[in-house]
Amino acid sequence: MRAAYHEKLDALSGELAEMSLLAGEAMKKATSALLEGDLDLAEEVISADNKIDALRSQAEEQAFGLLALQAPVAGDLRSVIAAIHSAGDLERMGDLALHVAKAARRRHPAKVLPEDVAPYFAEMGRVALDLAQDARQVILTRDVELAFTMESDDDAMDDLHRHLFTLLLSKDWPSGVAPAIDVTLLGRFYERFADHAVAVARRVVFMVTGKMPNTPEA
Amino acid sequence: MRAAYHEKLDALSGELAEMSLLAGEAMKKATSALLEGDLDLAEEVISADNKIDALRSQAEEQAFGLLALQAPVAGDLRSVIAAIHSAGDLERMGDLALHVAKAARRRHPAKVLPEDVAPYFAEMGRVALDLAQDARQVILTRDVELAFTMESDDDAMDDLHRHLFTLLLSKDWPSGVAPAIDVTLLGRFYERFADHAVAVARRVVFMVTGKMPNTPEA
Numbered sequence: 001m002r003a004a005y006h007e008k009l010d011a012l013s014g015e016l017a018e019m020s021l022l023a024g025e026a027m028k029k030a031t032s033a034l035l036e037g038d039l040d041l042a043e044e045v046i047s048a049d050n051k052i053d054a055l056r057s058q059a060e061e062q063a064f065g066l067l068a069l070q071a072p073v074a075g076d077l078r079s080v081i082a083a084i085h086s087a088g089d090l091e092r093m094g095d096l097a098l099h100v101a102k103a104a105r106r107r108h109p110a111k112v113l114p115e116d117v118a119p120y121f122a123e124m125g126r127v128a129l130d131l132a133q134d135a136r137q138v139i140l141t142r143d144v145e146l147a148f149t150m151e152s153d154d155d156a157m158d159d160l161h162r163h164l165f166t167l168l169l170s171k172d173w174p175s176g177v178a179p180a181i182d183v184t185l186l187g188r189f190y191e192r193f194a195d196h197a198v199a200v201a202r203r204v205v206f207m208v209t210g211k212m213p214n215t216p217e218a
Numbered sequence: 219m220r221a222a223y224h225e226k227l228d229a230l231s232g233e234l235a236e237m238s239l240l241a242g243e244a245m246k247k248a249t250s251a252l253l254e255g256d257l258d259l260a261e262e263v264i265s266a267d268n269k270i271d272a273l274r275s276q277a278e279e280q281a282f283g284l285l286a287l288q289a290p291v292a293g294d295l296r297s298v299i300a301a302i303h304s305a306g307d308l309e310r311m312g313d314l315a316l317h318v319a320k321a322a323r324r325r326h327p328a329k330v331l332p333e334d335v336a337p338y339f340a341e342m343g344r345v346a347l348d349l350a351q352d353a354r355q356v357i358l359t360r361d362v363e364l365a366f367t368m369e370s371d372d373d374a375m376d377d378l379h380r381h382l383f384t385l386l387l388s389k390d391w392p393s394g395v396a397p398a399i400d401v402t403l404l405g406r407f408y409e410r411f412a413d414h415a416v417a418v419a420r421r422v423v424f425m426v427t428g429k430m431p432n433t434p435e436a
């Protein structure tokens with residue numbers, strides 16, 4: 001029974017890892033779609049989101065099955081609960097990538113981003129992909145050290161986000177209200193994507209160490 | 219054992235109901251702080267948020283205890299899992315009210331909102347409070363009909379949010395980039411607050427009917 005249990009728990013982690021992979025890829029492609037005004041790529045991200053949603057339902061059903069049939073306790077129970085939370089965070093990461101892709105589609109053939117802010121988004125896209133990939137590794141390996149290094153990537157995202165606002169608010173920012181609104185919302189989507197990736201890693205840390213790192217306030 | 223179990227489950231619902239109450243009050247006060255530039259009220263919301271966070275931890279620990287000690291199955295298990303999700307949504311609603319209060323504090327003694335958008339926020343604040351109060355009722359009574367009526371309040375919030383953008387984007391909007399950024403983020407906080415309240419109600423519907431209503435895509 002214990003062996004069967006751990007096999008099922010590993011399968012559940014495998015699904016979460018797959019969700020991280022898909023969410024990271026979605027944000028990578030959505031960023032390219034945004035920067036290059038690439039409609040096909042935006043459509044690809046939009047139509048792929050239901051795969052992440054389906055994996056979330058599947059993960060939640062598996063967690064339900066584990067709880068109902070195996071009645072785990074202590075650390076095993078914590079693992080299943082962490083998986084339920086992480087599935088939610090990862091689905092949300094997919095949604096945020098979807099929002100970026102939809103912004104790219106909405107403005108096509110125009111580009112959404114004024115040229116001066118594009119490099120910020122290129123960098124935020126890279127950091128987002130890194131965080132999704134690290135979250136995947138942390139899920140698969142329970143590497144607490146790696147989970148902690150993700151905090152500094154999250155700080156880097158927050159810094160980029162802050163600099164972006166400084167730019168928008170400088171007196172000579174030339175692009176006006178409409179692009180400022182797009183940039184504000186898009187910046188928020190990347191920042192939240194990072195927060196959710198870090199939340200996934202924090203749950204793993206909690207599972208392994210029994211202590212929850214301080215939660216971010218975003 | 220079954221009686222003890224249901225007593226504990228009721229206690230858990232009671233905590234979620236308390237969280238809804240606090241989140242609704244927080245958003246109501248944060249909205250007043252925003253509209254009136256009231257620093258004391260903003261500070262009150264900011265310092266009260268840790269109470270919602272503490273209730274979330276408490277709810278999660280209680281859910282953990284229920285799962286570990288009672289190993290519920292079927293509908294009972296679904297209730298506990300729904301409670302775990304709802305606690306997360308309700309904590310997030312508290313965070314979003316906190317963000318509104320912090321925006322009010324950041325700009326004090328200036329008001330954050332240009333006069334022409336203030337009525338939208340007054341209305342969004344009312345809808346947010348309604349939704350939090352309805353979520354509380356749905357948690358306590360499992361009233362599926364009430365849960366469904368919340369969808370139309372959520373639609374009202376989305377409409378307000380859309381009209382707000384129409385106003386910001388009109389050619390003669392006089393206030394420029396900086397207030398547009400504040401208004402954009404604040405509008406998003408109210409919209410997300412509503413989404414989370416509806417998510418709480420949807421989980422109850424799922425628990426009662428076994429079917430999940432379509433999830434919103436926000």
